[in-house]
Structures are given as C-alpha cells and as structure tokens.
Amino acid sequence: MCLANAYDMESKKILMExxxxxxxxxxTVVLTDLFGGVKRIKGVIANIDLEDNRVIIKVA
Amino acid sequence: xPMNKDYEPLFTEWKIRDLTIKNRIVLAPxxxxxxxxxxEPNHFDKEAAKLLKKIADNNCGLIIPGxxxxxxxxxxxxxxxxxxxxxxLAEFMDEVHKTGAKLFIQLTAGFGRSMALSxxxxxxxxxKVLNTIAKPIIxxxxxxxxxxxxxxxxxxxVTTREITIKEIEDIIYAFAETARLCKEAGxxxxxxxxxxxxYLLDQFTLKYTNQRTDEYGGSFENRYRFPVEIVQAIKAACxxxxxxSLRYSVLSKTKAFREGAMPGExxxxxxxxxxxxxxxxxxxQDAGYDMLNCDNGTYDAWYWAHPPQYMPLNCNLEDVxxxxxxxxxxxxxxxxxxxxxxxKAVKDGDIDAMVVGRQFLADPTWVTKLMKGKEKDIRPCIxxxxxxxxxxxxxxxxxxQDFNDTIHMCRCAVNPVSMNxxxxxxxxxxxxxxxxxxxxxxxxxxxxxxxxxxxxxxxxYEKSDKLGGIFIAAAAPxxxxxxxxLIDWYKRQVKKRGIEVKLNYEVKNLADIDAxxxxxxxxxxxxxxxxxxxxxxxxxACDYLLEKEQVxxxxxxxxxxxxxxxxxxxxxxxxxKPIIVEMKNDLMAVPNLCLANSSYLRDFFRxxxxxxxxxxxxxxxxxxxxxxxxxxxxxTKVPADSVIMSVGYHSMPIENSSRHVHLIxxxxxxxxxxxxxxxxxDVAIKIK
Numbered sequence: 251m252c253l254a255n256a257y258d259m260e261s262k263k264i265l266m267e268x269x270x271x272x273x274x275x276x277x278t279v280v281l282t283d284l285f286g287g288v289k290r291i292k293g294v295i296a297n298i299d300l301e302d303n304r305v306i307i308k309v310a
Numbered sequence: 311x312p313m314n315k316d317y318e319p320l321f322t323e324w325k326i327r328d329l330t331i332k333n334r335i336v337l338a339p340x341x342x343x344x345x346x347x348x349x350e351p352n353h354f355d356k357e358a359a360k361l362l363k364k365i366a367d368n369n370c371g372l373i374i375p376g377x378x379x380x381x382x383x384x385x386x387x388x389x390x391x392x393x394x395x396x397x398x399l400a401e402f403m404d405e406v407h408k409t410g411a412k413l414f415i416q417l418t419a420g421f422g423r424s425m426a427l428s429x430x431x432x433x434x435x436x437x438k439v440l441n442t443i444a445k446p447i448i449x450x451x452x453x454x455x456x457x458x459x460x461x462x463x464x465x466x467x468v469t470t471r472e473i474t475i476k477e478i479e480d481i482i483y484a485f486a487e488t489a490r491l492c493k494e495a496g497x498x499x500x501x502x503x504x505x506x507x508x509y510l511l512d513q514f515t516l517k518y519t520n521q522r523t524d525e526y527g528g529s530f531e532n533r534y535r536f537p538v539e540i541v542q543a544i545k546a547a548c549x550x551x552x553x554x555s556l557r558y559s560v561l562s563k564t565k566a567f568r569e570g571a572m573p574g575e576x577x578x579x580x581x582x583x584x585x586x587x588x589x590x591x592x593x594x595q596d597a598g599y600d601m602l603n604c605d606n607g608t609y610d611a612w613y614w615a616h617p618p619q620y621m622p623l624n625c626n627l628e629d630v631x632x633x634x635x636x637x638x639x640x641x642x643x644x645x646x647x648x649x650x651x652x653x654k655a656v657k658d659g660d661i662d663a664m665v666v667g668r669q670f671l672a673d674p675t676w677v678t679k680l681m682k683g684k685e686k687d688i689r690p691c692i693x694x695x696x697x698x699x700x701x702x703x704x705x706x707x708x709x710x711q712d713f714n715d716t717i718h719m720c721r722c723a724v725n726p727v728s729m730n731x732x733x734x735x736x737x738x739x740x741x742x743x744x745x746x747x748x749x750x751x752x753x754x755x756x757x758x759x760x761x762x763x764x765x766x767x768x769x770x771y772e773k774s775d776k777l778g779g780i781f782i783a784a785a786a787p788x789x790x791x792x793x794x795x796l797i798d799w800y801k802r803q804v805k806k807r808g809i810e811v812k813l814n815y816e817v818k819n820l821a822d823i824d825a826x827x828x829x830x831x832x833x834x835x836x837x838x839x840x841x842x843x844x845x846x847x848x849x850x851a852c853d854y855l856l857e858k859e860q861v862x863x864x865x866x867x868x869x870x871x872x873x874x875x876x877x878x879x880x881x882x883x884x885x886x887k888p889i890i891v892e893m894k895n896d897l898m899a900v901p902n903l904c905l906a907n908s909s910y911l912r913d914f915f916r917x918x919x920x921x922x923x924x925x926x927x928x929x930x931x932x933x934x935x936x937x938x939x940x941x942x943x944x945x946t947k948v949p950a951d952s953v954i955m956s957v958g959y960h961s962m963p964i965e966n967s968s969r970h971v972h973l974i975x976x977x978x979x980x981x982x983x984x985x986x987x988x989x990x991x992d993v994a995i996k997i998k
Contacts, residue, residue: 286838286840
C-alpha cells in the first residue's frame with residue numbers, strides 16, 4: 251500500500267506527500283492525502299510513475 | 311556535597327599487568343571518537359582529542375578512543391605509514407597523563423560482513439568493474455572481505471569474498487607495527503578490536519561465519535588463530551609488559567543471520583555459547599591478552615552491544631561476571647552500566663571496572679559530578695542513538711543513515727557540543743535581550759537554558775500546567791526511565807538558572823507579549839486518517855501514553871513507526887495483546903533510526919508473536935473490531951477493544967518565522983529529540 255508524492259513539473263518541488271487520491275475537475279487537479287488534506291491545483295497531470303510512486307503536475 | 315558512599319569501590323586503583331589505573335571507570339571505545347579520524351584518511355583528530363581530554367579532565371580512569379582501522383577505509387593507507395600523527399599523539403599523551411588518566415588505543419582488523427554498506431557502497435562491493443575503478447579511494451570488496459563467503463549484514467544482495475592469507479598476514483603486521491608506534495608515542499596500551507560484536511576477528515572465531523578449510527578455520531584453535539597471532543605479534547614488537555586488551559563478547563546471543571536472542575530467551579546459539587566462551591577466554595588470556603573488555607552480541611544481535619532503552623540496565627553484567635571466573639586477567643563490563651550496580655560488582659569482585667560510553671557524550675563531566683555528590687546535575691543519556699550511532703536499515707535497504715552522520719559519528723542528540731564543538735560554541739552576549747519562548751517542551755527549555763547561559767533574559771510561556779511538552783508522553787513507557795530523568799534535569803536547570811516560567815498561559819498572538827525576540831516552540835499535532843469509525847473509536851498516541859483513555863486487552867495500533875512500535879512494546883509488557891498495522895513494507899521504515907533500536911523491536915515482536923500486518927491498512931473501525939485490508943486486498947476482521955492511531959504529526963506554529971520570530975523543534979519541522987535540541991541551539995546561539 252504505497253502512496254504517491256505529487257511534484258510540480260517546473261520547480262520540482264513537492265506539492266503533496268502521501269497522496270491517496272487524484273481527481274481532475276476541468277482545469278483543476280484535486281489532490282487528497284492520507285490524512286484527508288485536500289489541495290486544488292490549476293494544471294494538468296504531466297506524468298505518473300507507478301513504480302516510483304511519483305505524479306508530476308504541470309501547474310498552470 | 312559528599313559523594314554517595316556506595317560509589318567508593320569505583321574510586322579504587324586497579325592494574326592491567328603493571329599499569330596502574332586510578333579508578334574503575336573506563337571510557338568505552340565508540341566509533342567516531344578515534345584519535346586518528348573516522349573513515350577519512352588518518353590524521354591526528356583535534357575534535358576527538360578535545361572531547362577525550364575533557365573526559366580525562368573529569369576523572370575517567372582509562373580512556374579508550376573509538377576504533378582505529380589499521381588500514382584506512384578511505385584512501386586505504388596503513389596507519390603505521392603516517393608517522394607525523396604519532397608525534398602529535400605523543401604531545402597529546404603528555405596532556406592526558408597530567409590528568410592522571412591512562413589511555414589505550416583500540417585498533418581494528420576490520421568489519422567483514424558487518425561493514426555497514428550503504429546502497430551505493432553495496433553497488434561497488436557487488437560489481438567487480440566499479441570496485442576496481444573506485445579502489446584507489448575505497449575498496450568496498452576488501453572492506454567487506456570475511457573469513458568465508460557470507461551475506462553482508464546490511465545490503466541484501468551482497469556477499470563477502472573470502473579474505474586471503476596474505477591479507478591476514480598484512481593485518482597482523484600492521485597491528486604490531488602500529489602498536490609499536492603507539493607505545494613510542496607514550497600510549498599506555500592497545501586494545502585489539504575485536505573478538506566482539508561480530509566484527510572481522512569475531513567472524514573468524516564463530517562457526518556460523520567461518521567455514522574455512524585452511525589453518526584459520528575448522529578447529530577451535532584454528533578459529534581463534536587470527537586474534538592469537540595478533541597479540542603475539544604485538545608482544546614481539548612491544549615487549550611482554552606492554553598491556554594489550556581484547557574487546558570481547560562473552561556470548562554472541564545470535565539465533566540466525568540478522569536475528570538476535572531476547573533477554574531471558576531460551577534459544578539455540580549459533581555463535582559463541584558459554585561453554586566455548588569459558589574455554590576461549592582462558593585460551594586468549596594464555597595467548598597473551600592482559601584484559602578482556604567485555605559485553606555480548608553480534609551485528610545480528612546488535613542490541614546487546616549497543617543496548618537501546620528497551621534493554622535492561624547492566625544487561626551484560628551477569629554473563630561477564632560468569633566469564634571472570636575462568637581468567638586471572640582483569641575483566642571489564644559494558645552495556646547500560648549504572649554506577650551503583652557497577653560499584654557493587656567491583657566491590658564483590660565480579661568485574662574489575664565498569665565501561666561507559668554514550669553517557670560521556672551526553673555529559674563528559676558526569677564522573678566529576680558523581681564525585682561531588684551532584685548526581686542530579688548529570689544530563690542523562692537516553693540511549694536513543696539518534697546522533698551518536700544512527701546507522702539504520704529496513705526491508706530492502708542498506709545502511710540508509712544520512713551521509714553526514716556516516717562521516718560524523720559519536721555526536722549526541724542531547725548534547726550538541728560533543729564531537730561538534732566548533733559548530734556549537736557559546737558566546738556571551740554584550741546586548742542582553744528579552745526573549746519570549748512560547749512552549750515549555752524540551753525545545754523551549756533548551757533554548758531558554760542556552761539563552762540564559764549567554765546572558766539573555768528568556769521567559770517561557772506554557773499553556774498547560776507543566777513543563778515537558780510532548781516529551782512527557784514520549785517518556786511515559788516503563789522502559790523510558792532515562793527520558794523521565796531528562797525532563798526532570800531540564801526542569802532543575804530552568805529553576806537553577808532562575809528562568810521565569812508562566813504556566814497555564816496560552817499565547818495566541820505574539821503582539822500580546824513584550825519582548826525583543828520570540829521563539830515559537832509550540833510543537834506539533836497528531837495526524838488523523840479519515841477511516842470510517844475513526845472519529846468515534848480511535849484515540850491518539852498521546853491519549854494512551856498520558857492515560858487520558860484506558861485500553862482494553864486487544865489493542866490495534868494503526869502505524870508501525872517508532873512511536874507505534876514503542877507503544878506495542880509497552881502494551882505487551884503490560885499484558886495486553888497489541889496488533890500493528892503498517893502501510894509500508896517494514897516497521898520503522900525510516901532512515902537514521904539506529905538498527906540496534908529497530909532490530910530489538912522487530913525481533914521482540916517476532917519472538918513474542920505480536921501480529922504485524924505490513925503493506926496493509928485499516929478500512930473500518932467498529933466498537934470492538936477493525937477490518938484490515940492487506941496488500942492482496944484480502945480483508946480480515948480482528949477483535950479490537952481499543953484502537954490507537956499513530957500516523958505521525960504535523961507542525962503547529964502559532965506564527966510564521968520572521969526577523970524576530972524564530973521557529974524551533976516540531977513547530978518548525980516534525981523530527982526527534984535531536985532536531986529539537988540542536989534546533990534550539992541553532993537559534994539560541996545566534997540571537998546577538
């Protein structure tokens with residue numbers, strides 16, 4: 251049961267650790283973490299690496 | 311105040327051959343306090359010398375710095391080749407002798423399969439081409455070479471190669487030549503490292519790690535030939551009278567590769583058992599060793615040689631007392647040794663001296679304070695290993711401690727100055743400031759203490775009715791007696807320094823407080839996973855630890871990190887039935903958590919059949935049950951009278967940092983006692 255870390259494609263900075271769910275609502279990516287914390291980011295999912303549990307988001 | 315009379319036996323002379331030692335307190339050799347540097351090319355190490363001199367100045371009888379590889383790890387130069395450092399050593403020895411202390415240099419033959427390979431070093435050790443390229447700098451294959459082809463203790467996919475006879479002979483020569491140069495520099499004796507803790511020499515002596523068919527394997531005499539030839543070579547080079555000690559593990563306490571025996575456990579010993587140890591101790595004495603510096607264990611049973619707080623106090627004394635009956639030479643004992651028990655053991659003739667290590671890092675002046683009847687002023691070591699020895703490993707990793715810690719061993723979580731004195735210097739201020747410290751936990755108290763020492767005027771504002779913060783909960787389990795003592799020590803220091811403390815005083819807005827500078831030490835808050843039923847039925851770790859809520863018999867702990875595992879141990883010790891559910895592939899799957907600590911807990915749960923669900927999560931919590939979902943999506947309903955959620959913390963600063971507002975401890979970044987105390991120093995030494 252490994253959760254993913256979401257990163258900003260440009261700055262390489264971490265947007266969220268222990269990301270449990272990712273939803274796309276139009277031009278917004280909604281990240282929810284293990285503890286129920288929610289982050290709404292204007293942008294698109296650029297890449298998902300299932301082996302390394304990394305999600306790269308191109309922030310608008 | 312006079313010293314407690316019970317300690318008097320510790321302050322009597324004793325002899326190693328003809329060498330008189332002024333008292334029965336020995337500094338344990340700790341890797342990282344070596345006078346020739348640690349890991350890097352050998353030189354005279356001024357930082358180590360500074361710490362060792364302070365310990366000598368404060369009434370330690372025999373100083374034994376940490377292991378000095380006879381051949382450098384980095385650069386591969388033999389110790390005896392760099393003559394200049396022996397000149398500097400000679401000057402240092404004059405200073406040490408002025409204190410009345412004596413000093414032995416501990417020389418090591420090497421690590422063998424115990425070499426703590428990081429993942430990058432493991433790559434070198436298992437790839438001939440890469441290893442050949444890196445060889446001039448570091449020869450991982452040589453560093454891990456062992457009596458036979460063996461699994462490395464750390465990296466999962468690395469096996470050692472068999473060490474050659476030529477390499478053995480070179481090491482024996484190096485011991486003799488280095489010992490000779492030490493003697494010429496005025497060093498009082500040497501200690502051979504080691505038929506102890508599963509290091510290279512020990513691996514030769516133990517059947518489970520020595521399958522050789524030449525003269526260094528097979529029979530008892532062959533297995534012990536290497537350490538015997540070393541002492542004989544030293545005596546030949548230095549003379550019979552030059553004292554040679556041996557670091558010696560009485561029992562291996564080992565059940566299998568990477569599996570140790572618990573205290574009191576009835577087990578099958580695959581290393582050195584008592585029957586062989588009785589024979590070996592006498593055999594090694596007769597071969598020429600003048601002292602046995604004892605403990606127990608191997609790298610597979612590491613918590614015996616490096617006892618965490620879960621191990622009993624004085625944990626090796628019984629076995630060491632037994633082995634003393636079989637030799638005439640002095641026998642010393644290490645392993646959470648306490649002064650009262652050590653003094654009685656000396657008085658009763660059970661041991662000749664007590665050996666103490668980490669307590670000297672926490673407070674280098676503790677012996678002086680003991681002698682002056684000021685025991686309460688001794689800052690206690692809590693056996694956390696968070697800064698002195700945080701080599702760590704969990705499923706699938708090699709040693710994953712931070713590289714900066716790998717090359718700076720033997721610092722101390724509770725005493726940042728140890729082996730780091732240049733970085734953590736205290737300077738008086740010429741401009742005393744009023745400093746408001748929000749939060750009376752360990753971070754807040756340490757910041758106040760340091761600011762007060764420097765001449766500032768700190769005031770602590772604590773919203774609860776007592777000082778200690780979250781560390782009160784952390785110190786709650788029965789095996790955390792030293793942590794409780796640390797809280798008391800801090801309270802006494804705050805009182806002693808006349809630091810103003812305002813309890814039951816919650817600060818919501820810094821503007822309400824008149825001060826020049828503000829330190830926010832308001833700690834962190836527990837994370838919560840929104841599992842169905844959690845709100846109603848799952849308590850936090852602090853609710854359990856501070857007994858805000860009682861627990862039934864069957865207790866499910868969500869989160870197998872260090873806190874979760876320590877609660878499980880505490881619950882088991884209270885006769886409860888804990889179950890641990892952890893989402894990662896191992897318990898305590900974090901870097902920088904000493905393997906001696908984590909392997910104790912893992913071995914404890916395995917030996918005592920505490921159910922541990924890895925790569926699993928809790929899907930639902932009911933009044934008396936939880937549903938666990940495992941990696942393969944299988945769901946299991948287990949009885950649960952109580953559920954504790956232990957899934958970490960998040961910082962809770964009441965204000966962000968700015969020019970005059972400084973965040974420390976968990977309020978800044980959730981960490982451990984080291985980050986809290988070192989962080990308090992980082993701020994408190996910089997306020998002008």
